[in-house]
Amino acid sequence: MNAPTMPPQDHAAIVAPKLSVAPMMDWTDRHCRAFHRVLAPGALLYTEMVHANAVLQGDRERLLGYDAPEHPVALQLGGSEPERLAAAARIGQDYGYDEVNLNVGCPSDRVQAGRFGACLMKEPALVAECIAAMRAAVSIPVTVKCRLGVDELEDYAHFAGFIDTVAATGCDTFIVHARKAWLDGLSPKENREIPPLRHEWAYRLKRERPQLTISLNGGIADLEAIATHLTQVDAVMLGRAAYHDPYLLHRADAQLAGTQVRPREELLRALRPYVEAALARGVALKHITRHVLGLYAGQPGGRQFRQILSEGAHRPGADWSLVERALAATGAPLTAAA
Numbered sequence: 168m169n170a171p172t173m174p175p176q177d178h179a180a181i182v183a184p185k186l187s188v189a190p191m192m193d194w195t196d197r198h199c200r201a202f203h204r205v206l207a208p209g210a211l212l213y214t215e216m217v218h219a220n221a222v223l224q225g226d227r228e229r230l231l232g233y234d235a236p237e238h239p240v241a242l243q244l245g246g247s248e249p250e251r252l253a254a255a256a257r258i259g260q261d262y263g264y265d266e267v268n269l270n271v272g273c274p275s276d277r278v279q280a281g282r283f284g285a286c287l288m289k290e291p292a293l294v295a296e297c298i299a300a301m302r303a304a305v306s307i308p309v310t311v312k313c314r315l316g317v318d319e320l321e322d323y324a325h326f327a328g329f330i331d332t333v334a335a336t337g338c339d340t341f342i343v344h345a346r347k348a349w350l351d352g353l354s355p356k357e358n359r360e361i362p363p364l365r366h367e368w369a370y371r372l373k374r375e376r377p378q379l380t381i382s383l384n385g386g387i388a389d390l391e392a393i394a395t396h397l398t399q400v401d402a403v404m405l406g407r408a409a410y411h412d413p414y415l416l417h418r419a420d421a422q423l424a425g426t427q428v429r430p431r432e433e434l435l436r437a438l439r440p441y442v443e444a445a446l447a448r449g450v451a452l453k454h455i456t457r458h459v460l461g462l463y464a465g466q467p468g469g470r471q472f473r474q475i476l477s478e479g480a481h482r483p484g485a486d487w488s489l490v491e492r493a494l495a496a497t498g499a500p501l502t503a504a505a
Contacts, residue, residue, distance in 0.1 A: 184211040184402065185402045185423050186393075186404075187342075187382065188200075188207070188409050188416065189404050189405065189406035190214060190312070191215065194215070195213060195214060195215050196214075197232060198445070199410075200233065200237045201236070201455075202455075204236055205437045205441075206413055206414075206417040207417060207420035209424050210416070211241060212240045213268065214231075214241070214243055216245045216270045217231070217243065217245065218245045219244050219246035219251040220246065220251060222259070223254055223255055223258070227262075231262050234441070238265060239265040240265055241267065242266070243267075243269075243270055244256065244268065247287060248297075252297050252300060256304050256305045260305040264307065266308045268311065269297060269309070271287045271294055271311055271312060271313040272284065272313050274314075285314050285317050288314055288316060289318075289320060291332040294329075294333050295332050298333055299337075302338065309338055310338065310340040310341065310342065311333055312343075312344065312384070313330075313343060314343075314344050314346060314348045315346060315365055315368055326372075327372060330376070331376075334379060339379050339380055340379070343369045345369050346362040348362065366386075369399070369400055373401070380402070382401060382404050383396050383400045383403050384405075385406075387403055388408045388415075390415075393419050405419065412464055413458075413461055413462050414464075431462055431463060432494050434462075435459060435462060436494075438455075441455075442455055442487055443486075446486060451480075452480040452486065453485070456490065457480070460472075460477065467498060469497065472493045475489065475493040
């Protein structure tokens with residue numbers, strides 16, 4: 168897709184989903200999103216975070232390419248330079264993305280060194296400047312994904328003040344990862360686990376600012392939690408729980424849509440046309456099947472399913488028949504097409 172080829176979206180007609188899948192570096196690539204779309208037809212999907220400079224200077228097809236069934240799909244950008252973020256957002260809109268999101272929550276060392284991600288929680292005025300520039304550049308929604316705070320800035324008043332400063336630009340949608348970030352002394356993994364969850368801060372923010380759309384992220388791992396949070400906020404965002412237990416994502420989407428839960432093998436086989444089209448383009452099977460390894464987690468034959476795919480998908484010539492072998496190990500019924 169050297170030039171944008173996606174059909175224009177009627178953004179006014181897109182209803183903000185109650186469920187989304189978090190942008191996750193090295194995980195939520197286009198192959199992952201194709202699988203997640205099969206699992207969750209109603210969820211909003213996000214790209215991995217892409218720095219604005221990469222969008223402006225890098226391989227746009229590799230960074231921004233996606234497939235039409237992924238809609239609604241949002242582009243998450245990193246950066247702290249308003250003009251570059253605005254230009255990158257405009258490119259994202261031209262590619263047909265339904266939303267552009269600014270990352271103000273990633274705590275990695277690389278992100279800090281580049282003065283973007285969670286360290287921007289310390290600079291609400293700069294974030295507001297970035298969002299204002301992005302909003303002026305595009306007609307699609309511009310949203311923010313943030314933490315509760317960073318380092319010593321961990322009181323609710325500062326968090327609410329950050330939101331108010333950014334919301335003054337007209338931005339009305341915030342995805343709140345309900346932990347603060349420690350930028351000195353904790354790894355990105357530890358930052359997902361050690362700072363305490365404070366879901367009640369997101370609840371309070373929604374109560375006090377009902378005009379804002381608040382999506383809650385962090386520590387959401389089962390259907391009961393999803394239902395509980397949705398009584399307090401507008402939406403929930405699943406991260407690693409959706410990746411490691413893809414069937415949870417499907418069950419959550421079905422619960423919200425009021426539709427029947429589908430068997431695991433039926434869902435995976437629905438991905439077959441995508442897989443075979445990707446193989447025909449020269450994509451190695453391993454790049455797709457790495458995202459489905461958790462589908463049978465905790466189920467009979469789940470270990471064999473994972474082992475067959477992990478050991479076989481990297482081999483030259485690996486094709487859909489390997490997926491059927493893995494399914495057979497779970498006791499899934501064969502299909503005529505198999």
